[in-house]
Amino acid sequence: MEHGNALLLQVAVYFAAAVIAVMAAHKLGLGSVAGYLLAGIAIGPWGLKLIEQPEAIRAFAELGVVFLLFVIGLELEPHRLWSMRTRLIGLGLSQVVGSIVMIAGVALLFRVDMRVALVAGMALSLSSTALALQPLNERGALGTQGGQATFAILLFQDLAVIPMLAALPLLGESSGWSGFSWQGIGFAVAVVVGTLVLGHFIARPVFRHIARTRLREIFTAFALLLVLGIALLFEKAGLSMALGAFLAGVLLAESEYRHEIEAAIDPFKGLLLGLFFISVGMSVDFSVLLARPWIVVGLIVGLFILKSLVLWLIAHLARLPTSERPLFILLVAQGGEFAFVILGLAALNDAIPEPTAQAITLAVALSMLLTPFLLVVHDRFIAPRVVDPVERAPDQPEPGKVIVAGLGRVGQVVARLLNASGFHPTVLDDDPDHVEQSRQFGFRVFYGDATRLDLLRAAGADTADLLIIALDERESITQLARIARANFPRLRLIARAHDMRHLFELRDLGVEMVERETWLSALKLGETALAVSTQDPERAQRAARAFAEHDHVVQAKLYAVHKSAPDAHITVSNELRDQLKRTLAEDEAEVRGKLAP
Structure with a gap:
């Protein structure tokens, strides 16, 4: 002893x-x-x-x-x-x-x-x-x-x-x-x-x-x-x-x-x-x-x-x-x-x-x-006091250093698009079987929990340009966004959100670039359904485009309400929905007027 x-x-x-x-x-x-x-x-x-x-x-x-x-x-x-x-x-x-x-x-x-x-x-x-x-x-x-x-x-x-x-x-x-x-x-x-x-x-x-x-x-x-x-x-x-x-x-x-x-x-x-x-x-x-x-x-x-x-x-x-x-x-x-x-x-x-x-x-x-x-x-x-005598010629631009957190349904598409465009991101995922399979297809995937600060540092978050948060769990996405914003202030963040409320939660953490995970696919499904129902694909495209533009307005107004008067969320949503109906009806009437002899 x-x-x-x-x-x-x-x-x-x-x-x-x-x-x-x-x-x-x-x-x-x-x-x-x-x-x-x-x-x-x-x-x-x-x-x-x-x-x-x-x-x-x-x-x-x-x-x-x-x-x-x-x-x-x-x-x-x-x-x-x-x-x-x-x-x-x-x-x-x-x-x-x-x-x-x-x-x-x-x-x-x-x-x-x-x-x-x-x-x-x-x-x-x-x-x-x-x-x-x-x-x-x-x-x-x-x-x-x-x-x-x-x-x-x-x-x-x-x-x-x-x-x-x-x-x-x-x-x-x-x-x-x-x-x-x-x-x-x-x-x-x-x-x-x-x-x-x-x-x-x-x-x-x-x-x-x-x-x-x-x-x-x-x-x-x-x-x-x-x-x-x-x-x-x-x-x-x-x-x-x-x-x-x-x-x-x-x-x-x-x-x-x-x-x-x-x-x-x-x-x-x-x-x-x-x-x-x-x-x-x-x-x-x-x-x-x-x-x-x-x-x-x-x-x-x-x-x-x-x-x-x-x-x-x-x-x-x-x-x-x-x-x-x-x-x-x-x-x-x-x-x-x-x-x-x-x-x-x-x-x-x-x-x-x-x-x-x-x-x-x-x-x-x-x-x-x-x-x-x-x-x-x-x-x-x-x-x-020691400087290079001749100014160095600028280097050829290289793809920015990108980290993708999560290689599920969303992360796979992101990583494939980046790879095909000449950007080779470092991808983190905590499923060893998933990691092994993905590496066989040429992805630079590494095993580990992306919400761990030490793992983020090891992956180069201190010097990376961009972190794309594509994890599956809502809580994990929020946790990673909070950790990244607190420890890597110069790192730009793009996050996957489950819904509008989750989008607002991420915006509150300082994540400026947020995409709802099902929004684009839902919009495309709605456009396809409208085209089949009306037998008018052009009308369906116009409606989808108008809906997308309207949605950006909705996001901005609802986020402002979320910050100033959370209880008014439902009232503002109903007003904006009625406004969309009027916009689509006016657009349809205008098109018919142009087509009339």
Whole structure:
């Protein structure tokens, strides 16, 4: 019980430090990452000493990076990843190799041992995925050319960690091929192939079966189990856990359950990612800084300068917009969390002296700590002064981003019309069998309850142009309209109404574009009936047209009454009905007068 209380006390300390530090950081305009890092320093061995052993949570905290890469993989469909292959290899390979050569070359000029120079070059060439992607997401810059270049380099770095770790035993004192194992290579290949098979042939049917049970907590549990299981397998095979999670996300990116999975994972990702940053802050060993201050400062300055030179050349050759280059360079120039792994394993294999590894580790940690503060400098002083020299040509107009909620009788017609017109909406529906059938006909349908705020965010409601509410239940339509209007004020809404009173209810919520679900079909049926009865199709068309125009007047007048004097609704309805009779009779008399000889 005492152990349980101690664990609860640690958890309470982490949460309290995170809440206080992040709120203070936002108040100062520093961003959440800086808050988490400062919280780690405050409660760690060099602060209030509330947590004495930061290593105890490091492995658990690294799951935040794992979940982050999984969610990013969910948003990157395989065909998009394949389309990035040139950028991935070109930019990523140039950055990693260029940084290693530059850093190792400068180290050799200072007469550093070749092996130490190579290990330092490999460790310092890497960047923090979490620290780079979080600011991009917060600024909405992940879709820009600079954001895509940053993501491609970070993804290649995750891939490059594998051969780096494999090379470390060869750089040790007992260098040779003793660290090489065909069995290990075979196991790693088997894990990758197994992940591909699991994601494509097994995971989706399991998600479909769980969705039919309508038990949301089981859906969340399996999503967490899938990510954790694949991450553990990749770690067992000596591969990057984050890379395994990313691969699993890519495989599920085309799944109909993609947005529901993302909504289930997102809260855990945010908490664990914050815990990771706290652990980085706690791991900063200031004793090394006090003992060798100029060496540590020199490493930090050299790291930013050398990597920035490489990144500036890459940005120039890749023709990134001038305004996006400073952020691109700043986010990739910092050190990364995988440097801790490489330096620790290198010291264990005697490829680098322990004091040197400690100094470089501290330099990497401090570079990560400095990055949020440098971002503030960038946002306030650099970004406003850096503009593209030539105004960019306007992009070709693309179809607006559209979300359709509900794929029943109404939603199907809406989605088919949009698809046929070149607009490809994101469709949400909570019937797994319906979703599976619709995807076979080419619809981009995803399973989930559209009235859930987290699912709407996962579907892109923050950046979408239009939400079409085509749900079947009246209460669900109203609930979704209320949620969308409250949380996405710039999102335009089109809603399906059951009747006139429901239309007024939606108008009261601020939904300006509302269509009654049976009105057009009823009008067409009435026109057909009148044409058959009178044997005069033209008269039927005139009557239907007059009725439609009259109905718009009715809507406006009844809505005004609904707002000012609800009790007068019946009286006004009767007056308007009599007015319609007179209008149709006058129209008929006028037509007959024109036809008379």
